[in-house]
Amino acid sequence: MTVPATPRRAGPYDGTGAQTAFGFSFKAFDEADVRVVELDEPTNVESDAALNTDYTVALNPDQESTPGGTVNYLVAPSADKKITLIGNLDFAQPVDLPDGGNYRAQQVEDGLDRLAICLQQLKEITNRCAQVPVSQSDAEGLIDSINVLSANLATLQTVVTNIADLITLANDIDDVALVATISADVQVVAAIAVQVVAVAAISPEIVAVDSISADVQTVAANMASILAAVADLPALAGKANSGAVTASLLTMATARFLGRVTASVGALEELTAAQALTLLGFTVSGAAPLFAPRAWVNFNGSGTVAIRASGNVSSITDNGVGAYPYGALRVRIVEVDEGVPYNVYRGSVRSCVVGELTAELTCTNGSEALQRLGLRLNGGRQCQWSLYSPECGVAEGPNTRTGTVVSVSADGRTVETTLSEVAGFFKAGRFKARGQARMVTASTGGTLTLFSAVPGLAPGDAIEVSKGCDRTMSLTTGCGSFSNVPNFSGFDKFVTPKNVFSEGAA
Secondary structure, three states: OOOOOOOOEEEEEEOOOOOOEEEEOOOOOOHHHEEEEEEEOOOOEEEEOOEOOOEEEEEOOOOOOOOOEEEEEOOOOOOOEEEEEEEOOOOOOOOOOOOOOOOOHHHHHHHHHHHHHHHHHHHHHHHOOOOOOOOOOOOHHHHHHHHHHHHOHHHHHHHHHOHHHHHHHHHOHHHHHHHHHOHHHHHHHHHOHHHHHHHHHOHHHHHHHHHOHHHHHHHHHOHHHHHHHHHOHHHHHOEOOOOOEOOOHHHOOOOOEEEOOOOOOOOOEEEOHHHHHHHOOOOOOOOOOOOOOOOEEEEOOOOOOOEEEEEOOOOOOOOOOOOOOOOOOEEEEEEEEOOEEEEEEEEEEEEEEEOOOOEEEEEEEHHHHHOOOOOOOOOOOOOOOOOOOOOOOOOOHHHEEEEEEEEEOOOOOEEEEOOOOOOOOOOOOEEEEOOEEEEEEEEEOOEEEEOOOOOOOOOOOEEEEEOOOOOOOOOOOOHHHHOOHHHOOOOOOOOOOOOHHHHOOO
C-alpha cells in the first residue's frame, strides 16, 4: 500500500476534565510510534506524556486501509491542558535484505513506507520552524535577530500587554507631535499637578462660571470702579437718608441697633432694646427678660369659642364649660441608634429658673416619684416576684427556647423567628440576642413583639427566648403553667377584680 500525504499530527485538543479518548489518522507500526505532547496553558510549558503511565494507544487493525488509531488517557486531562499527537517513528532503517535471500514484497514496501513516514515527520518539524527566504543563502541573519528578540523578551512582553494603548497612541500621533512642540508648557503643568487636580475637583463650579462669562467680563472691566467703591465703604457706613453723618458703624461701641423711632425723614438713631422691640411689634413692660413664644392664642371663654388673636394657631376646640386642658410639662430624652429611638430619660418638670438667655429646668423621674410619701400597694391580685428570680423559684434554663432570626421589621420591634409555640407562650418573657435582653410584649408562634429593638439584630442571628408569665395563677399563661403555685405571692382568688372606687363594692 502507498503512504498518503497525511500530516503526521493530530490536534491540538482542548482538555475538558472529562474527555479521555483522542484520535489520529496517520499510519503507525507500533504504539511507540505516536508521541503525546501536553501544553500547560497557565505556564505555557510543554511536556511529553508517558506511554502506559499516562495513556495507552489502540492502533486500528488494518493500517493500510484505515491508518491511525486512538490515544486513551488513564485520567482525563484538565481544562488548562492542550493535547497534540505527532509521529514518533525512529529515524532508522531496520529492513535487512541478505544476498540470495527470499524476496518479500511486503518487507520491501514497509521499508519504503518507513522512509516516506520519516520524511513526513521531518516535514511536520520544518513546518514549525522559522525559515529564511530562498534567495538568502544562510540563516545567520535570522539567528542574530532571534537572539536580539530573546535578549529583549521582557520589553516585548510589555509591548504586547500595552498593544491597545500603542494603537491608540498611533491613531493620535498628530496630537503627540503637537504636545512635543509645547513640552515646556507641559512641564510647567506637571510642576503644579496638585493645583490642576484641585481645579478638576471643582469643574461643576467652573462650568457655572463659564455660563455667566459675559457678567464676569463686565465685572472685570469695571474692577477699578468696584475697588474705589469698596474704599469708600467706611465713609458711607455712617450716612443716613439725608446724608447727615450721625454714627459710624465701624466705631460703634455700645449701641446694638440703628433705626428711627419716628416716621419722619432724618438721620439714623441709636435705639435702646425697648425701642427696637417696639418697632418689631412687641409690647414691653417691666424689667423681666422677654421671650417670644413659638405659638400663642387669645380667645373668648363664653358662648361659641372664637379666636381673638393668635400666632401659629389656626383653630381651637370647645371641650365643655371650664374644661381647659393643662398638665405637668413632661420631658423625654431619646438616643437614636441606626434609626431606632431609645429612651434615655423620662420625667416631668418640677421647677424652672429663667435667665437672660437660658431657662434651667429641674426634673423628676419616675423612681424619685415613687419615693414620695403617700399610699403604697402592699398586696394585689398579681404575683409580686420577678419571673425566674430567687423568690419566684422557677429555673429559666428549662423554660428557654433557642433559635435564629428570620426577619426583622423596620422599627426593629417585630421579629420573625424559627421558634414555634402557642400564642402568648413568650409574652412577658425574655428575648436575648447580641448580648442584650428585651422583654417580649406579644407572641404568636414564631412572631415576637419586643418592648424595644435590639441594635443591629439581623436575619441569621442566634437567639434565646424564655417562656413568659402574666403573674396570675393561670394554668396556661401564669404561675400554674410552671407548676409553681406554692410560690405565688398574689391574692388572685381572694381580691375582687372590680375597681371598688369606680364600680362600687357590691
